[in-house]
Amino acid sequence: MPDLKIGQHGEDVINWFTKHFEGLFDFLTTWLSHLLRWTYDIVAGLQPLPMTIVFAVIALVITRRIGLTALLVVGLLLVDSMGLWYETMQSLATVLVATIIALVIGIPVGIWTAFNPVARAIVAPLLDFMQTVPTFVYLLPTVLFFGIGAVPGMIATIVFAAPPAVRLTQLGIRQVDPETVEASAAFGGSRWEILREVQLPLARASIMAGVNQVIMLALSMVVVAGLVGGEGLGGVVVSSVQSLQIGASIEGGLAVVVLAIYLDRVSAALGGQGRGNPSWWPRRKASEGLEQAQVQPESRELAAAG
Numbered sequence: 001m002p003d004l005k006i007g008q009h010g011e012d013v014i015n016w017f018t019k020h021f022e023g024l025f026d027f028l029t030t031w032l033s034h035l036l037r038w039t040y041d042i043v044a045g046l047q048p049l050p051m052t053i054v055f056a057v058i059a060l061v062i063t064r065r066i067g068l069t070a071l072l073v074v075g076l077l078l079v080d081s082m083g084l085w086y087e088t089m090q091s092l093a094t095v096l097v098a099t100i101i102a103l104v105i106g107i108p109v110g111i112w113t114a115f116n117p118v119a120r121a122i123v124a125p126l127l128d129f130m131q132t133v134p135t136f137v138y139l140l141p142t143v144l145f146f147g148i149g150a151v152p153g154m155i156a157t158i159v160f161a162a163p164p165a166v167r168l169t170q171l172g173i174r175q176v177d178p179e180t181v182e183a184s185a186a187f188g189g190s191r192w193e194i195l196r197e198v199q200l201p202l203a204r205a206s207i208m209a210g211v212n213q214v215i216m217l218a219l220s221m222v223v224v225a226g227l228v229g230g231e232g233l234g235g236v237v238v239s240s241v242q243s244l245q246i247g248a249s250i251e252g253g254l255a256v257v258v259l260a261i262y263l264d265r266v267s268a269a270l271g272g273q274g275r276g277n278p279s280w281w282p283r284r285k286a287s288e289g290l291e292q293a294q295v296q297p298e299s300r301e302l303a304a305a306g
Helices: 006-020 022-043 048-063 066-081 085-115 117-132 135-146 150-174 178-186 191-202 204-220 222-227 233-242 246-270 282-305
Strands: none
Touching: 006 022, 006 135, 022 085, 022 135, 022 150, 048 066, 048 246, 066 085, 066 246, 085 117, 085 150, 085 204, 085 222, 085 233, 085 246, 117 150, 135 150, 135 222, 150 191, 150 204, 150 222, 178 191, 191 204, 204 246, 222 233, 233 246
8 A cells, every 4th residue: 555644644734734824823812822821710709608609509509409509608718728729720710711612613514414404414524534534633623723821721621521512412412303393383483483492492401411421522622622721620630740759649630520519500501410409499489470370260260250
């Protein structure tokens, strides 16, 4: 077999992009760095204890489970006690920015491929490539494009985490009952109205499962981002491993676990999985009051008829 020199051709392509799109890469680096800094300023805007209360309120409102919220608060307090609060917030900011960008790209592509078989045939192998190729293969080109720092790690995170958003959005829409879609069309619904009012709501569970997977995959790239100069827990773990500081590596890994549990439980509850239904929840009381208001007129009518 002749040597096709695929690696050399790939290197030539990367060098060509580096040479001709340097201005674009610099712009993206600046923009993403500012976006990451703004997000970090938000999540780390308060001292650890007040911010823990904020996170606790968010977890309680979304999960509606007091026990789980208490456990998450204990985990966050443990992170603060290890002196890794601000590194954890840096990792959280990176995960949030990477997740938002991955969803902004992935969900529309998933909708597009759900309706377009040609696009689906083209995108499917690309998604397979993104999920199966080792991260370090495309981490090096991102370093050449964007330099050392948080941005190349974020770009690699987006590439790695985006496929579930595409696949599960596509799956959710395609699993919607065709008869339901036909009935909506028969009542005069346009294609956009059917998508917005029927298909997307019915595919919500699958889409939210994709959101949860994107968040978890983005968080799994924290340590990899630390290898290219990314801040946060990845930098803590990498530096501790390089200097053989076993205790610091254990603390960094434990902080990653706490952040992963928090994001997983909260994002899963947003999709309806693991969400409690307590009696003290205001919406349930409001719905009970509405049901009673609807029953009372009926009982009065029956009494009058009697």
